[in-house]
Amino acid sequence: MTGLFSSFSLKDITLRNRIAVSPMCQYQAVDGFINDWHSAHYSMLARGGAGLVVVEATAVAPEGRITPGDVGLWSDEHTAGLSSIAAAIKTAGAVAGIQLAHAGRKAGCTPPWQGGAPLDRDDALAWEPVGPSAVPFVPGNDYIPREMTKDNIRQTQQDFARAAERACQAGFQWLELHFAHGFLAQSFLSPQSNTRSDEYGGSLEGRARFLLETVAEVRKFWPDNFPLTVRLGVVEFDDCPEHSFSESLKVIGWLKDAGVDFVDVGLSLATPGENIPWAANFMVPWAARVRREKNIPVGTSWMITQAKEANEFIQDGKVDVIFFARTLLANPHWPYRAARELEITDPHAVLPTPYAYWLQNWSE
Numbered sequence: 001m002t003g004l005f006s007s008f009s010l011k012d013i014t015l016r017n018r019i020a021v022s023p024m025c026q027y028q029a030v031d032g033f034i035n036d037w038h039s040a041h042y043s044m045l046a047r048g049g050a051g052l053v054v055v056e057a058t059a060v061a062p063e064g065r066i067t068p069g070d071v072g073l074w075s076d077e078h079t080a081g082l083s084s085i086a087a088a089i090k091t092a093g094a095v096a097g098i099q100l101a102h103a104g105r106k107a108g109c110t111p112p113w114q115g116g117a118p119l120d121r122d123d124a125l126a127w128e129p130v131g132p133s134a135v136p137f138v139p140g141n142d143y144i145p146r147e148m149t150k151d152n153i154r155q156t157q158q159d160f161a162r163a164a165e166r167a168c169q170a171g172f173q174w175l176e177l178h179f180a181h182g183f184l185a186q187s188f189l190s191p192q193s194n195t196r197s198d199e200y201g202g203s204l205e206g207r208a209r210f211l212l213e214t215v216a217e218v219r220k221f222w223p224d225n226f227p228l229t230v231r232l233g234v235v236e237f238d239d240c241p242e243h244s245f246s247e248s249l250k251v252i253g254w255l256k257d258a259g260v261d262f263v264d265v266g267l268s269l270a271t272p273g274e275n276i277p278w279a280a281n282f283m284v285p286w287a288a289r290v291r292r293e294k295n296i297p298v299g300t301s302w303m304i305t306q307a308k309e310a311n312e313f314i315q316d317g318k319v320d321v322i323f324f325a326r327t328l329l330a331n332p333h334w335p336y337r338a339a340r341e342l343e344i345t346d347p348h349a350v351l352p353t354p355y356a357y358w359l360q361n362w363s364e
């Protein structure tokens, strides 16, 4: 019976259940390197019973970091640390995934708990952001990205490809390209941020070109038998969400043709003024439409917290995998709680043996 605790196979990879740890930036790295924080963080989440653990937005270039504390994979030297994370995730029984990112015009900021604003220009850690056009994320703000040249574009696409190659070398088996949240790829797609008049702007084909060319380059280095996925902001909640959604459906068709196997349906966040309809499960209907209209497996996230609802979304064929973020931060053993609530046979078995043994006959 399909449900939250049924397996999910894509290419040669099988998830033990439909619960994914959503990539969640920790902003604890130094020069992109993994440290004890990440080791404990990802081991904790992987031992909680999820089927897939996706490592946080990992920068493909130093200037693509959201903050100086972002994890990086722009250098061969980063591979060893991430390989230990991939190994820990797989040892715990989950599939190891990683999200590759470039924050574009949203790069070079402080972590959200320090305000999330751009670093002071005289901060030794600061750098100039880049983007499709010299259009700031905050209208009228003087934190203006440098417009990328075509050489810059090609270099960034190669950065994604080489980072994908390193991710495979590190042992990851699920790759997510971060094409959402107003970061670089999303900012090429959105006419709010891309005012280019060359082949990387203007028409939808032009605005999607960076995404499609990046997928084509990554496809050369990421094994065909492992899932190549994207997190894509599919809707801009402006005065006509259906317009951006219809564009996104076309782009998803092109991405599928280019070799994308799965879409993690996300938010655009291309501009600060979006009127996001925050509510429980509010992205599920959008994900279900993508799945139905483009015949591609999907996942989604945002304010999904209830096991019975999540189970129904899978059973009803609305989504294939659910990406949980704060639900799992709040309780890393949430999958075990969900298994009990859904009355799965041997719910304790979602946990590693040393935990499962002591919980097999336990009740509160």
Ligand SMILES: C=C(C(=O)O)c1ccccc1
Residues within 6 Å of the ligand: 023, 025, 057, 066, 181, 269
């Ligand atoms: C740091 C983020 C990411 O990696 O996507 C993010 C950005 C905006 C909202 C939620 C998460």
